[in-house]
Amino acid sequence: MAAEVVMRVWRGDSSGGAFAEYRLPAQEGEVVLDVVHRIQATQAGDLACRWNCKAGKCGSCSAEINGTPRLMCMTRMDQLPEGPVTVAPMRTFPIIRDLVTDVSFNFEVAKQVPPFAPPPRPEGGYRMAQVDIERGQEFCKCIECFMCQDVCHVIRDHEENKAHYAGPRFFIRFAELEMHPLDTNDRRELLRQREGLGLCNITKCCTEVCPEHIKITDNAIIPLKERVVDAAYDPVAWLGRTILRRRKASPNEAAAHGR
């Protein structure tokens, strides 16, 4: 183990910034966040960094470490390649200061999701089989670190798409609701027209960076795309639906739920 670690940390705000270099003695078993904390305590008290649980459960300390979105609290120093470690803020969101970005885009999108709409609760509670909820449970593992949103080139490289793109984090939320055995809303047209599901070109970076190892693309986005095909692009499915009685609330009603 090297005796010293060299950190290149982005310092700056909306008016600009630059990497600042910090040198610290190396310590065993440390993660990147530990080193950032030591920089704060000894060299730069005002180095801004968002964090909470330091155990990979809250998803606050997302940053781009050596160019890749990662949780600072789950990235061990001894597993990074030799040489200076670069820590930069998430690129997709406006900067507040140093490593902290304004992630309110995500909280705005959250307001658009038409909520869960179950039938009235029967006496003794709802009954659902384990197999019916397992797909949804995978998506509920999301810790909202927003690294999938950060890495998604649809908004990372094309700011204008933010106006009409929900992003991977919310596609898994939509998938959770759409696959919920009790839900009565139909959000497929909403996904197609307003949430930009068609903008995703399934290049799978969201899946690559997910710290919870959720198979975002394979298990949520592609199944949603297929469900949208059912609703909008597949003539046979359309015919089937017209002949059979529809069971779910219309997209309009679903969208209205989301205000």
Added chain:
Amino acid sequence: MAEYETHDYDVIVSGAGGAGLRAAIEAKSRGLRTALICKSLLGKAHTVMAEGGIAAAMGNVYPEDNWQVHFRDTMRGGKMLNNWRMAQLHAQEAPERVQELEAWGALFDRTADGRILQRDFGGHRYARLAHVGDRTGLEMIRTLQQRAVALDVAVFMECKILRLLSDADGVISGAVGYWRATGDMVVFSAKAVVLATGGVGKSWKYTSNSWECTGDGHAMALWAGADLIDMECVQFHPTGMVWPLSVRGILVTEGVRGDGGVLRNAEGRRFMFDYVADMFREETADSEEEADRWYADHSAGRRPPELLPRDEVARAINTEVKAGRGSPHGGVFLDIASRRSPEYIRRRLPSMYHQFMELAGVDITAEPMEVGPTCHYMMGGVRVDAETGAATVPGLFVCGEAAGGMHGSNRLGGNSLSDLLVFGYRAGMGASDYAEGRTGTPAPNQAEIEHTVAEALAPFERDDGENPYELHHRLQDTMQDLVGIIRTGDELDQALERLDELVFLAGKVKVTGGRAYNPAWNLATDLPAMLTVSRCVTLGARDRRESRGGHTREDYPNADPEFGKVNLVQRQPSGGGMAEEIKIGPEPIPEMPPELAALFEEGH
């Protein structure tokens, strides 16, 4: 004159963990103008760290379970120091609150017949914890968060409340704080204030708590004239990670033991069999064979001693380590690898598996974990009315970990999430009723605002002063060394001296840089609360000359029946602040009605 923006609401809720969210949801769905204020982003509160489950006597797995049994387990776990009415309401209402979560979209693990699956936990007679793998807290906070968003609750994120504000009559009428992103001051006026600010763990060095757990609510309520009770009762969770050092304290869920994990010392002995207290002997297995039979069928044997209440297990581990029978890094071994298949472990405990794999390089399906006690939960808190969560000052409501009484001197695992739901709901109701009944416009005291803002900004003005990080480390060392899991009178006196010095130094903190997202300044504004709470814990620990639940005195190793009849109540009668005098004294705990008292005599 200080510059600040102002907001006016009927109800403001400080803290967006489970309790705060539940309270805000209740107030908002009653139609009140409601604001939710939190120090972090929405959904990051410490509730996400809860792993095991929500205790609720639904009887889905064991139909013989009911609220009386749950009530009795809770009271006995708390060594009878609990507020009986809170424990009763909690046991009665938890099932409904859990079902409500499901109606809002939570996906709990299921039984074979499609109901909510419940798991075993320490101190609970029956499998009672509704859960989602080992990430129940995440599911709960996300569900509540989404519900709050759907109801359009106003959320003020990354906004730190510094102090409560009262009007000319001493009625709580708002709060003052600042935006972390900009450092700009903000004043809320409100007809009712709910504090749901959570725990105090960040005053200790090894803790499972996140940075937010600085006891803001405890301190602000005390400063505002409210009573605190049982502040000496701090729970040390028996199983936290001990290695690597940088992750020391991170929680290892009790679910590991509920699902078959056992504790062994360096000699390989299941030492918990040596530590069964008389109170629990009747229901605890006395051989490994009997304990192992129990996991599959609770009627085939009695409970394994690993599942005793947390205070018992934490003390046992502490004793083993002190006797030199600990693991290489100063803990004991928690072994599930040799007892369950890798697939079972990965399915039941996925986040534990990843936590150890990624942070310690340990594969828990193949080798034992090293664990040791870690500061986890504050049983004590603001004295509240059981029905409404009302504190002893008008206009203030408190719920969740910031409120005291519910858990007595020791909390059972799983009872915290249900506490958040039950009393979050009740405090939301209480605050709403109060706000609807309150006449006139709340008029927060201007002088209080000016004073608070000036005090908060003072660290920027000093040319020379203390480093807040340095003070925080000294505080953590003091509390860890002197007010830890085992306490003695001498050390507590020593701690009080050191705390007085730290309080003095905290008045001279200096920070550099601007106000926008400045963590050094943020920490400086957290220090007064941390120091106030640390003083309360130490004072309480000094005055409770007995051992009970989460409070263990080496010089008074036994429970004293006289102390079992009183709460130690603390208040600041002559002005609130970290340096002001704290009065402490015993007051009798409310007496249980005979029909409930009878539950403890039948000898279940």
Added chain:
Amino acid sequence: MSVEGATITPVRLGGVRGGPAARTLRRDRWWVQPAISAVVLTAFVVYSTWAVFVNKDYYVGAAAHRDLISPFFSPCITASCVAGAHGTFLVITWWHITPALLILGGPLGFRLTCYYYRRAYYRAFWQSPPACAVADAHTRYTGETRFPLIFQNIHRYFFYIGLIFNVILTIDAVMAFRLPGDGGIGVSVGTLVLVVNAVLLWTYSLSCHAARHLCGGHVDAFSKHPVRHRLWRLLTPLNARHMQFAWVSLVFVALTDLYVRLVASGAFTDPKIF
């Protein structure tokens, strides 16, 4: 059906991005993967185009005691196909250029609209993005919302077409057990090549995301549809390996054509195993 009328909180834009302006801060060799994809896909396109337009040596017939047809040319349904290669009941007489062109549209469309290949070529060729956290090579981006990429949505129809081809190539593989004039029924290396090719094509088709959706993924409550659930559970682990199947089956199809081509051209005789 429209949701345009529904009122939805507009997403607030604005703020200034921080951080360095560099295209990427990655220092690992992120370009290796897209480069490999580009090389293999280009090689396949070049080889198959050549094979299609050479328009000979795609069938090994009775004269060589074998019944082996290249997957690029099966089913050979034009009158211009070499003798023995085409069947009797469907023969198209008006098509005069290479029969492979008529045939390849189906499998090609299946692979072109495949969720995995989309990822591969969007990254490798269109560079949108070339790798994660590496900036997109284009300033404007509309994804798959417009012509022509909106047609990616008909992937499931190409999946059905792909199944038809799988059946045909399976029949070819079965037929390849016939060794006319060389002992009747037996196994040669060529037989095995065709069998492996057919198996790989099945794994690729069945691991398709559209297949996973159609067989059960569209169901919300699995417990009420046990058969669909069983099918879905069968395909799900295959689906997780879709990428691997896509590459292996692609390369093997080309190798199968090459093998048949070499035998047909007389470069060597197909060895009999038993």
